[in-house]
Amino acid sequence: MSTIAEWAHALMSPSPVALIVGILLVLSIPLFLHSFVFRASGLTTLPSILLIGPSGSGKTSLLTLFERGTSAAQTHTSQAPISAECHLPVGTLASSDRYRSVNDPTNLRHKKFLLVDTPGHGKLRHHALASITNPQNLKGIIFVVDAATLSAGDEGLRHTADYLHDILLVLQKRTESKNKAVKALKEIPILIAANKGDLFTALPASLVKSSLEMEISKVRSSRSKGLLDSGIGMEDEGDRDEWLGEVGSTEFRFKQMEEFDVVVEVSGGNVAGG
């Protein structure tokens, strides 16, 4: 009986040690919470932009150009994806900055983002597809093409259109995906960067757009006529609606992708050669 009373006494009496411990706890809990909640969210990856495109179109060159700012590094065929941290020039406003005050000091900082390069070789495209189907804060896609190999009837045009068709199809079907991160991708802008504009045979951006659209229509119709896959009947291949763009249209237009919140834009330029 007496022991219980003693215990109660000890607990109730304001001993200095208990006070200090209590105060420390009270003060440190918010600090801990802050560091957990905010640091953890700060550790998520930077907004990233994906570089996709067929082999030899200049993805890695573009990446190094963005990273170094002045000139691109010499590059060879990639075998592995790589990401590089790049900066936007001071003063560039992101769309999320609309509501910031003009005098906000954060406007004067470099905006950082990750540029993710993927290998374009046919056997290694699963890297690119994986980063779309399992995105890490993905904000946009740059599809790099070699404008000099896109003339009609060229092998390059066929391969490029094939690849672009596959990527667009994956994006179109992203709402059906089981992965929540994919579903969360609301709007995905795609920039088709027509690289190597300095070459003599390079097509201007408008022609690149129209020839790609034409070729994708062909891909689309021949895919629909093609044979079935041997994997038919596998459980996760239930819905085989593989038609890209507007159903029933004869010609594919990049505009048709806007229905699926995929905005496609084409612009020309060149990484090397001034």
Next chain:
Amino acid sequence: MLDTFEILTTSGVVLWSKSYSAISPAIINSLITNVFIEERTLPGAGIADDISAANNPPYKYDQHTLKWTTVKELGLIFVAVYRSLLHLSWIDKLVDNIKTIFVDLYGDQLKKPHTTIVECHFDEYFDQQVRELEKTALNQDTRVAEASALEEAPISVSANLRDEPPPLPGILSRGQSKNTFKDLTSNESTPIATPDTSRPSTPASHILTGKGGPGGKGSRRARKAANTPSAYASSGEESQRKGRPKSSGPKKGRKWDAEGMADEDSDTPLDYSTPADGVNLGDDEGKGRPGNVEGVDHATWGSKTGKGQFVLKDLDDQVNSILATAGAKKESSTASTGIVGSSINAIGGLFRNVVGGKTLTKEDLDKAMKGMEDHLLRKNVAREAAIRLCEGVERELIGVKTGNFESVQARIQTAMEASLQKILTPTSSLDLLREIDAVTSPSALSLKKKRPYVISIVGVNGVGKSTNLSKICFFLLQNKYKVLVVACDTFRSGAVEQLAVHVRNLKELSAREGGEVELYQKGYGKDAANVAKDSVSFAAQEGFDVVLIDTAGRRHNDQRLMSSLDKFAKFANPDKILMVGEALVGTDSVAQARNFNTAFGAGRSLDGFIISKCDTVGDMVGTLVSMVHATNVPVLFVGVGQHYSDLRNLSVKWAVQKLLSSNQ
């Protein structure tokens, strides 16, 4: 002379390069696509870490030879390019040394994430290495030239005969002397004598005297003088050679140093002092060595921080010390691990095996890989292909840490899945209809003439060539093409009639849908190549879209039958040559695919496989892998039944799932 030396990452960025004469980037690109991505190298020779350039097969492309080595964990590739005409024996050594130095100097920079920039001022180190190796190579040559002068004439003559296309005049002496040098060494029965292997030995002497070049050079001269008679004597007599190994320790050590012919038994060229040798070495060198490395470390430290201007002067020392420490490290890693240590390791290993975070070693993998190999063999994968796949996976996994709560087995499973996916995925898209469209109705801008698209089908007897041909025909007819079926089996009785039955059926089936099909036949006994050629011109006249050519079945190891394929390919000039292989065949599939692939002469190979009878084997679709492994030719179609419509595109995912499933 060396054309270009490049250091690049697996992600394709060139970190550092030095070129003496401009070369096309296509050369290194083709090395990467062929050797690293498509793995067209011979099995066994692969991308592994810590393999010196000498063990990697040189890659030849368009008059250039490429020597390369890789560092797996950093994702680095070191490539040296030189003209195939030249005979540069020191390149291997150069590539290895540069690798060691570069990794030592910039290794930590390479581990930084999210950047491609590596600050390197590597030119000096590289130049120093080139100078040094060239010098040693030259020294060797002159010395050997002296020695070879004393040899009998026949040997040098034979050397001249063996000399390949006459090198440039400046190089002539070197090439020749090198060959005689080889003869000399073969007499001595020392394996691969790379002239420059004397290099590793010199650091020690440098360090000992604490001086730069001149001291080392002088000592080398002295040793050379001492050495020449011995080399001369040894080249003459066999008995002398036999006697030498028994000679006392110091002598052996000195001999090895001076001659510079490394003991390649310890197949790491950098490994300049195996413990045994260290004991045997003479009193002076043996004592000095262990302390030396330490001393030089301090020296380099000082020169790096304190006196900036001395860096150039001490470059030799710095480089040598890097090489020496690398050598020492390798030594210590191979050396003692006590019983206690190993047992603790074993327990920890077992624990980590369950929890994950274990660094995989060869021993861990061996047993599991054996299991995986057996599994693949049970799936009817040919042994050769299974072994290659397993070796690839093993190479990939050694040194890798397993993830959290990931067992070794699971790690191997995923790696094998990726590996199978890679081997089965075609390099370019295989849309047959679009290819046909591109040929039969070319766009107005591309200046190409309309012509029929020619597909020919080859294969061993009884695998289903005619059946698959008619399946393809049915598929094309459904897409409203005008098809000409050509009977080029002019050998087996009944073959033409068999096709005629197929064509009659197909006609009736497709009449309503608008496809058109005709049979082209010239009876029996005619030359197949001529029939094929006539049929193509006939099809062009009559406006057919596609020509399907059926050929006689032939045994792939019968030279007489296979040789006619060469002529056939030249005459008919098909856009696609497809080979039919049955899923039932086992180990023979590799040989079949390989022989057919090479039968069409230079510059022409198979374009795709049709794997027939896949419905009869269930899960055991290993033939797919075996055939693709042997030739790097993709699988275009798989046959999955008896009806005309039972032809499918290959789904890689489906095949991989079947291969890895284990419900037997």
